[in-house]
Amino acid sequence: MSQKYSKARIIFVATLVVMISLFHYVTYYFQIYSHVFYRELYFVPLILAAFWFGFRGAVITSLSISTLYLPGMLMGWQCFSLDFDKVIEILLFNIVAMVFGFISDRERAKEKALKEVESLAAIGKAISGVAHDLKTPLVAIGGLTRLVQRRLKSDDSSREKLDIVIRETQRLETMVKEMLDFSRPLKLNQAPGDLNKLLNETLALVEDVAKCREVKIETKLQDLPQFFFDPMRMKQVFINLITNAIQVSPEDGTVTVRTYREGARIIFDVVDHGSGVPPDIKEKIFIPFFTTKKEGTGLGLSIALKIVQAHGGHLEIKENHKKGAIFRVVLPFRLKR
Known part of the structure; x- marks a missing residue:
């Protein structure tokens, strides 16, 4: 997600929370059904924050809602038995935030792991093809170079040059082996x-x-x-x-x-x-x-x-x-x- 897109989502969620809170404060406390409706509206930014920003974003949103809603609730407080549902609602905001945030983070982790597996599978397939194409000529180069080196005299200056060829060929063979090890399915002999x-x-x-x-x-x-x-x-x-x-x-x-x-x-x-x-x-x-x-x-x-x-x-x-x-x-x- 781009930084600009992420900021737009944060502003949208914050605006929803503030607007719903304003509706609470400008509505008379005795208009009970209106307040119930506004309380239910809080779940909209809460769920959006959970799916957009995960556990952390959802919890921050639920705490912001609780902080903004609590003063209005206390101002219109009548008695514990009548307003207990408001307390339950605040607890519910935070529980829903944690549950949906956890689910969102878990699904994101699964999606990321799946993408990594798919990416590694594609890389492994490409590597396997390249490594197999390289393996045969490298073996031939190494073998022929050693054969030529054995036929040279011990004091021949070309032996040092052939030593370099052999060392580099061995290095490339090691690289090819690593590529094949990575690309092949791993079978353990425990x-x-x-x-x-x-x-x-x-x-x-x-x-x-x-x-x-x-x-x-x-x-x-x-x-x-x-x-x-x-x-x-x-x-x-x-x-x-x-x-x-x-x-x-x-x-x-x-x-x-x-x-x-x-x-x-x-x-x-x-x-x-x-x-x-x-x-x-x-x-x-x-x-x-x-x-x-x-x-x-x-x-x-x-x-x-x-x-x-x-x-x-x-x-x-x-x-x-x-x-x-x-x-x-x-x-x-x-x-x-």
Whole structure:
């Protein structure tokens, strides 16, 4: 909704509330049926505010109506038994506002989620086609380049140029793999496993990346019982999150990896001491292809979120009180599929 359109709606609702209140005050208090009619008219701006502005807008409107109507009600007050319906009406304004506002917000959330699903499905279909078209020629380029390189002498100056071709081809192959991972329907192969053991295997894989950036990885792993999860997929999540944390950390910085259990939840945290995640970036960070890096597809966190949600968990970003950010994976503790 445009800002101009939204302002027009606010003015319209406010004008209705003020006009109905004026009718109350200029009508003699003994004209009971007129006052009853005006009270019923209050529901018009109330319901409009609920559907246009949601819960917050509806509550603000109901409180405004109550504030404007209350003095007039007290001026014409006769006795509790005769005017009790007016008190009930004020309560009803606020109850209706909360109910309709809640329904409006819920329907908006459903509509937004549906649009996101449709958008992601369209993106996934387009990505899948592009990725499949790229995959075959990249494999051919990489294979032929390695074949030519093996036939060159060790001191041939062309070997360095071919090394660049191979590295770039591998980078593109990785990007294509991420595209395919994002576009394909996610099928989990869950089995009872040790999350800490899987995490230690992952840390061995990212050790070279940490050394290159002179970043230390600190682990705080609580003893966890075995539970059902897909080890291959969760390893992918760990690699994405830990690699991201290493990349945003300063030299000689520390990335802390910790696991613990809270009731029926298994929690995995990756804590970095980088520059943190600004609020405007936090809203977009899980959107496919959104990235603040010069390299990469912007699909790493989207894929991680997709995997975690497929496990029935959620992935969230917390502020690190010292400096940086905390990426938290919360998984349900399941002893069976």
